[in-house]
Amino acid sequence: MSPRTSICSAVDDRGVRALVSPRLIVVQGATASGKSELALQLAEALGAEIIGADSRQVVEGMVIGTAAPSVDEKARIPHHMIGCWKPGDEVSAGRWLRTVEDLLEGRPDQPFVVVGGTALWVRLLLQGAISVEPIPAEIRAEVAALDETTLREQLKKVDPQASASIHPNDRYRLERALGHFKASGKALGAKRAEHDWGEPRYPSVRLALMPPRDWLHDRIECRAAAMFGEGLVEEAVGLRARYGKVRPLDAIGYRQALAVADGTLDEGTAIALTARDTRRYARNQETWLRKEPVTAITVTDGEGRLERAQEILQAAS
Numbered sequence: 001m002s003p004r005t006s007i008c009s010a011v012d013d014r015g016v017r018a019l020v021s022p023r024l025i026v027v028q029g030a031t032a033s034g035k036s037e038l039a040l041q042l043a044e045a046l047g048a049e050i051i052g053a054d055s056r057q058v059v060e061g062m063v064i065g066t067a068a069p070s071v072d073e074k075a076r077i078p079h080h081m082i083g084c085w086k087p088g089d090e091v092s093a094g095r096w097l098r099t100v101e102d103l104l105e106g107r108p109d110q111p112f113v114v115v116g117g118t119a120l121w122v123r124l125l126l127q128g129a130i131s132v133e134p135i136p137a138e139i140r141a142e143v144a145a146l147d148e149t150t151l152r153e154q155l156k157k158v159d160p161q162a163s164a165s166i167h168p169n170d171r172y173r174l175e176r177a178l179g180h181f182k183a184s185g186k187a188l189g190a191k192r193a194e195h196d197w198g199e200p201r202y203p204s205v206r207l208a209l210m211p212p213r214d215w216l217h218d219r220i221e222c223r224a225a226a227m228f229g230e231g232l233v234e235e236a237v238g239l240r241a242r243y244g245k246v247r248p249l250d251a252i253g254y255r256q257a258l259a260v261a262d263g264t265l266d267e268g269t270a271i272a273l274t275a276r277d278t279r280r281y282a283r284n285q286e287t288w289l290r291k292e293p294v295t296a297i298t299v300t301d302g303e304g305r306l307e308r309a310q311e312i313l314q315a316a317s
Helices: 035-046 071-076 093-106 119-127 137-144 148-158 160-165 171-184 188-194 213-229 232-243 254-261 267-289 302-315
Strands: 008-011 017-020 024-029 049-052 112-115 204-209 295-297
Touching: 024 035, 024 119, 024 267, 035 049, 035 071, 035 112, 035 204, 035 302, 093 119, 119 204, 119 267, 137 171, 148 160, 148 171, 160 171, 160 188, 171 188, 204 302, 213 232, 213 267, 232 254, 254 267, 295 302
Parallel strands: 024 112, 024 204, 049 112, 204 295
Antiparallel strands: 008 017
């Protein structure tokens, strides 16, 4: 048995077979695939705590539009990296990684379930971050002033690997890649290709929820409607009033909610656009996960997912 996936089973005082977890169980999957529910179930079964790996749930006040854990869910299981940074703060993989590494170092005997849709953060946690030089403020400003077409064209010329791997609408990562080249003269895509993406740094098992496409799309449409019904427009307007038009408010759902508030979209259209953009994002998430060393779970009901996850953990022992 590999020490990196060390899992054993034990029998509790009721005669029920229970799992003893590795250091990290990672639950990934597309938006609305059921990650949070499974993470809660596993954490309760294993005596684990939950670490969020979501670049929007980490922002304070972004609750409805990110389907963040509820007050009751956080009372059931301790959650980390949920709602802990102000909307105007830096939200970056490096900052998240440093915080989580400190948590793991400070509590070496505590198992955790890592759950979230930001797959890059999970990859960096398990396989290490790429060391990059800081980008000077003047270069960041220069790149930020470029229109989208020019930004993509310039990046494609100097760093075709990064250009091909970054979604065209992910302006933050496009700017960072071009800024890195302008500051260092080195292509960020090449540095990523040279990085050792080998064995994980922590004992871990990675699960990926990959439900049927039609089922997932139905969930996405229901979630989009529910978010607006639960007050997403009011949440977005409140955040903008308090913090201004900060980057997190460009997230799917929030930009549509603000358009409703500003009178440029009606609510029905905003819901439809939110669902459409979420489906596209989910497709990108699944494409990424198919390239990762994960074990897929296709079951859609909650108890079935938990049983399948337990089978996978048992088989890894």
